[in-house]
Amino acid sequence: MSLENIKHITLVLSGKGGVGKSSVTTQLALTLSLQGYSVGVLDVDLTGPSIPRFFRIESSKVRQAPGGWVPVPVHEASKESEEQNGNEHIDSTNGQSHGHGALYCMSLGFLLANRGDAVVWRGPKKTAMVRQFLSDVHWGALDYLLIDTPPGTSDEHISLVETLLKQATPAQLSGAVIVTTPQAISISDVKKEINFCRKVGVKVLGVIENMAGFVCPNCSECSNIFSKGGGKVMAQEFDVPFLGSVPLDPMFSRLIEEGKRPFYPEGTVVDGKQMQTKDDLLETGTLVQNYTACSLFPLFDGMVKELVKTING
Ligand SMILES: Nc1ncnc2c1ncn2[C@@H]1O[C@H](COP(=O)(O)OP(=O)(O)OP(=O)(O)O)[C@@H](O)[C@H]1O
Numbered sequence: 001m002s003l004e005n006i007k008h009i010t011l012v013l014s015g016k017g018g019v020g021k022s023s024v025t026t027q028l029a030l031t032l033s034l035q036g037y038s039v040g041v042l043d044v045d046l047t048g049p050s051i052p053r054f055f056r057i058e059s060s061k062v063r064q065a066p067g068g069w070v071p072v073p074v075h076e077a078s079k080e081s082e083e084q085n086g087n088e089h090i091d092s093t094n095g096q097s098h099g100h101g102a103l104y105c106m107s108l109g110f111l112l113a114n115r116g117d118a119v120v121w122r123g124p125k126k127t128a129m130v131r132q133f134l135s136d137v138h139w140g141a142l143d144y145l146l147i148d149t150p151p152g153t154s155d156e157h158i159s160l161v162e163t164l165l166k167q168a169t170p171a172q173l174s175g176a177v178i179v180t181t182p183q184a185i186s187i188s189d190v191k192k193e194i195n196f197c198r199k200v201g202v203k204v205l206g207v208i209e210n211m212a213g214f215v216c217p218n219c220s221e222c223s224n225i226f227s228k229g230g231g232k233v234m235a236q237e238f239d240v241p242f243l244g245s246v247p248l249d250p251m252f253s254r255l256i257e258e259g260k261r262p263f264y265p266e267g268t269v270v271d272g273k274q275m276q277t278k279d280d281l282l283e284t285g286t287l288v289q290n291y292t293a294c295s296l297f298p299l300f301d302g303m304v305k306e307l308v309k310t311i312n313g
């Protein structure tokens with residue numbers, strides 16, 4: 001069975017489209033990988049599979065093996081484009097082996113003849129595809145599998161959870177991370193997501209508020225355009241963990257669009273401790289993407305540590 005050697009399976013949900021769910025999934029996966037975990041990302045957002053583009057592996061092909069598909073190793077696949085860009089690359093995945101920091105991706109995007117093709121399938125076909133993705137992908141041993149879902153709570157979500165509960169043990173299905181934006185409508189949509197999770201018996205691992213405030217590219221001042229702290233208040237109201245707020249930052253959007261991952265600028269000290277820089281990452285062999293120095297590193301680093309703590313109880 002394709003899920004049997006996966007320790008933790010986590011859904012990423014959002015109440016509505018465009019709140020940055022796929023962007024956040026990408027950064028969570030890269031951060032988990034950087035922290036040494038072996039990670040898989042399953043993109044079941046069938047109408048808009050953007051994860052391959054965010055990992056910069058959209059031209060990769062999945063291999064067909066007996067009984068299923070072999071997911072794309074992100075670091076391997078991104079190596080070529082890194083080298084074409086004249087950037088350094090260290091391969092920590094050692095080909096197909098699931099070493100520390102290995103990162104794999106499976107998405108409908110790899111199967112479409114034309115990457116720009118829109119998928120206009122009816123419910124039953126989508127449901128069948130989701131089932132196939134859960135049963136026919138050779139993930140091998142993984143610490144974490146993140147599943148990027150379509151926005152809202154549709155039939156696809158119900159069949160996804162039903163299939164997961166058949167194919168994985170309750171201990172494997174660690175729960176769901178909900179991504180929201182500060183606007184009221186999005187927040188009220190998130191309430192529906194939380195209710196959905198409760199109804200289908202999936203634990204809410206935490207809420208991430210995205211696009212909270214705008215970071216000025218000139219002076220890095222963060223202005224709160226929408227009401228501040230809505231995500232936190234809502235999380236408290238529903239008694240679910242609040243993982244953090246990601247600002248609307250042109251740098252973030254650039255990182256996402258260019259498949260990059262942030263690291264601490266040289267000499268950054270937090271609580272008296274020298275933080276990881278590009279050189280540290282090179283030394284540990286985990287510099288596998290085109291990393292960029294920016295303040296988002298501590299943010300995602302902290303959120304992922306919190307998430308891992310919650311998952312492991
Ligand atoms: N915090 C942020 N700062 C700046 N840009 C962001 C931020 N979060 C997301 N974006 C940008 O917003 C766009 C939409 O993000 P994304 O595709 O991740 O949303 P989504 O919720 O997954 O959408 P969909 O409903 O299509 O699945 C992307 O171009 C991304 O680069």
Ligand code: SF4
Pocket residue numbers: 216217218219220221
């Ligand atoms: S935040 Fe500061 S630098 Fe940015 S636009 Fe406003 S005044 Fe100018």
